[in-house]
Amino acid sequence: MIDGAGTSGIDTSKPHPARVYDYLLGGKDNYPVDQAAGDELVAAAPEARIGVRANRAFLERAVRFAVGSGIRQILDVGTGLPTSPNIHEIAQRVAPDVRVAYIDNDPIVKAHGDALLSSSGTTDIVLADLRSPQDILDHPDIRRLIDFNEPVALFLVAILHFVTDEEAPEHIVATLRDALPAGSLLVLSHATADFADREGAQAVYSNATATLNLRTRAEIERFFDGFDLVEPGLAQAPFWRPEGTPPEASREIGFYAGVARKSE
Numbered sequence: 001m002i003d004g005a006g007t008s009g010i011d012t013s014k015p016h017p018a019r020v021y022d023y024l025l026g027g028k029d030n031y032p033v034d035q036a037a038g039d040e041l042v043a044a045a046p047e048a049r050i051g052v053r054a055n056r057a058f059l060e061r062a063v064r065f066a067v068g069s070g071i072r073q074i075l076d077v078g079t080g081l082p083t084s085p086n087i088h089e090i091a092q093r094v095a096p097d098v099r100v101a102y103i104d105n106d107p108i109v110k111a112h113g114d115a116l117l118s119s120s121g122t123t124d125i126v127l128a129d130l131r132s133p134q135d136i137l138d139h140p141d142i143r144r145l146i147d148f149n150e151p152v153a154l155f156l157v158a159i160l161h162f163v164t165d166e167e168a169p170e171h172i173v174a175t176l177r178d179a180l181p182a183g184s185l186l187v188l189s190h191a192t193a194d195f196a197d198r199e200g201a202q203a204v205y206s207n208a209t210a211t212l213n214l215r216t217r218a219e220i221e222r223f224f225d226g227f228d229l230v231e232p233g234l235a236q237a238p239f240w241r242p243e244g245t246p247p248e249a250s251r252e253i254g255f256y257a258g259v260a261r262k263s264e
Contacts, residue, residue: 015208017162018080018106024052029081029112037204044200051237051253052158054246055189056083058237058257059157062187063087065230065241065259066153067094071185073152074100075142077130077176078159081109082116087155088123098122101145103136105129130159131167133175151183158255160223161191162210173223182264186227189237189257190220196252220256227260234258 015037019030023038030038042048066074072095076087079102088100102113102125113125124145128136136142146152154176163169177186191198193214205212221234232239237255238246 011209015205016106016108017205017208017210017212018104018109020208021052021158022081022083024049025056025083027081027083029108037208040204041201044204045196045198045254047249047252047254048201050247050249051255054236054238054250054253055158055255055257058189058240058255059087059155059187060085060090061241061243062155062157062257062259063090063153064094066185066187067091067098069185071151071153071183072098073146073150074098074155075103075136075146075152075176076100076155076157077103077136078156078162079104079109079113079125080158082112086116088117092122099145100124101126101142103128103130103142130156130172131163133172137176137179148179149181151185152180153185153187154180155187156223157187157189158191160188161213161215164211164213170222170225174226177226177262180262182262184262186224186260186262188220188223188259189255190215190223192216192220192254192256194256195236195254198254201254214254217256224258224260227262229258229260 012031015034019034020038023030023034091098100123110127117123124141126139126141128139160169191214198214202212234256236253237257238250240257
């Protein structure tokens with residue numbers, strides 16, 4: 001998740017999107033200010049807890065899809081606080097040789113990741129910012145782990161809605177896309193107000209370390225330029241290749257999700 005205070009300091013005086021997300025998932029890596037924001041978010045959007053869980057379930061299904069399609073490298077940008085099972089745990093259950101690079105610009109996330117991954121040679125976490133995509137691509141630890149001559153699954157899950165239009169999210173995605181070879185995947189989810197009024201939810205993040213920038217289906221589809229969406233295309237998160245009955249209130253969940261393949 002993005003930390004508006006930057007990578008040099010840890011701001012616990014304001015809600016942080018990663019910690020609010022952790023709280024809504026039932027985690028313990030959060031502060032009272034994050035818990036209060038999470039409670040406000042649920043009051044403004046009652047399905048918020050169901051929504052973040054549906055988004056997390058989409059991520060797990062997308063990891064299995066990516067690895068099942070033969071990809072052995074994953075680049076997860078804006079990873080947020082570790083939530084078990086983590087991407088590398090899911091992926092390596094399917095194929096133990098999968099390499100996973102996590103990227104986040106929050107020092108708290110980096111510290112948790114370092115502790116979690118200390119004994120792993122196929123997984124690493126790097127302190128870097130999505131808003132500087134070339135720095136991610138040039139980072140020596142990324143280059144050590146990820147071979148950009150072979151297909152990569154790029155995960156941008158629940159992160160781009162914390163990037164403002166002024167920060168050029170389409171350019172960010174295009175920069176990352178252009179570094180990927182044919183056969184790579186883009187796994188993306190993004191918050192939307194297409195299914196319900198979300199002014200209250202946006203207001204919760206107005207005092208957080210990053211604002212919530214909701215986008216329409218058409219705006220989110222543009223992030224997939226240069227990729228071909230796999231079935232069922234861009235869908236609400238619970239309805240992207242569900243493995244069981246989607247939870248109640250799924251039709252109100254404000255997350256679009258999709259997976260797409262780069263053809264050339």
